Amino acid sequence: MTADLVLGDVHPALADTCRAAFEALAEAQQRYGRAELSAETRMGADGTPTMLIDDLVEQRILAAARTHGINVLSEEAGFVDLGSALTLVVDPVDGSANAAAGVPLSCYSAALLEDGKPIEALTCWLETGRSIAARVGEPAPYRTSGARRLAGQxxxxxxxxxxxxxxxxxxxxxxxxxxxxxxxxxxxxxxxxxxxxxxxxxxxxxxxxxxxxxxxxxxxxxxxxxxxxxxxxxxxxxxxxxxxxxxxxxxxxxxxxxxxxxxxxxxx
The missing domain is CATH 3.40.190.80 (D-Maltodextrin-Binding Protein; domain 2)
Known part of the structure; x- marks a missing residue:
């Protein structure tokens, strides 16, 4: 993967777990083929099958989160409680079927909660490194299109x-x-x-x-x-x-x- 990861000013826990996902995906795609990455390894906490690619990326995210001592809620592992006031609600690889097949359309996406209330969020397009982030109560440097009707949109x-x-x-x-x-x-x-x-x-x-x-x-x-x-x-x-x-x-x-x-x- 040759994309550069530029996250800007985000919470260190978000930055480090996103970086872990970015690196883990690149390594997995270099090491394994399509059939291996899409192979189901277990049933995830969300009640859907876990692919190898999900497992590989999530484990790296969990390891990065542990260095910050924060809780994690992830679709494969479920709730990992470290007794912290901070919880990372994360989709390690959204679009895992795309990522396993080599279709460059997948994301790391997470919200950071403090005492159960969201304070910040980050979404990163894993194949390009492009990301957007926002903090509650602060403006963002991007806006929606403002479209109000579906016709022609x-x-x-x-x-x-x-x-x-x-x-x-x-x-x-x-x-x-x-x-x-x-x-x-x-x-x-x-x-x-x-x-x-x-x-x-x-x-x-x-x-x-x-x-x-x-x-x-x-x-x-x-x-x-x-x-x-x-x-x-x-x-x-x-x-x-x-x-x-x-x-x-x-x-x-x-x-x-x-x-x-x-x-x-x-x-x-």
Whole structure:
């Protein structure tokens, strides 16, 4: 991997764990092939299979977090309690299927909590080193596009699939018909990052209840600061807790108005 990692002024625990993920992914891709990296090693704490690539990157993140003495909530390991006031809520490799296959669309994404309340977040595009970060109560050097309506706008989505509520294909098509451009990048955290910086107007899970807290944690901190909005399509509150079995259909949009329109389509 030849990309440079430039994180800027972020909390040392975020910087070090992100750097660990960046280096671990590069080493894993050099050492193992596609079939090996995508091989399932165990069942993760979130109730979904863990790939080798997830394991390799997460272990490096956990080691880096231990040097700071902070708790970690991660999709594979679950809650690792070190008795700290600080907790890192992290998705070690969002888009692990992409990363295992050599498709350069994966992210490290994390929110840092103090006494259960978010204080800072960081998302890093692992194949390029590009990152965005935000601190609660401080301005960010980027903004969403400000789009208020879906017509003609750029929309990213999860692929249509069968979920807990049935087949999302028709809802997916309804959203496609309204949008001007549609993409499937298979990395929710990267797609949320693109919404925050104005490259994409919105991202949505069209009703499959695929997202967990770790998929949305950084966006929950970053989007309000960037002028955007994050919600669950079915009105469930997004909460920072330790329950990785809880599922959401996340909607990340440039504005509250745009999010509301997407939610209306999903619920129709």
């Amino acid at each position: 750029a929309l990213s989505m999860l692929r249509p699939k069968h979920g807990a509520r049935g087949d999302t294909a028709e809802t997916w098509m309804q959203l496609c018909r309204r949008a001007g451009r549609v993409r499937i990048l298979s990395s929710s955290c990267l797609e949320a990052m693109l919404v925050a910086t104005g490259a994409v107007d919105a991202f949505a899970d069209p009703g499959s209840d695929t997202h967990r807290l770790v998929d949305l944690a950084a966006a929950m901190v970053i989007m309000p600061i960037a002028g955007g909005h994050v919600c669950d399509a079915f009105g469930r509150p997004l909460e920072f807790d330790h329950d990785l079995t809880r599922r959401y259909s996340g909607v990340v949009a440039a504005t509250r108005e745009l999010a509301d329109e997407i939610v209306e389509v999903i619920n129709s």
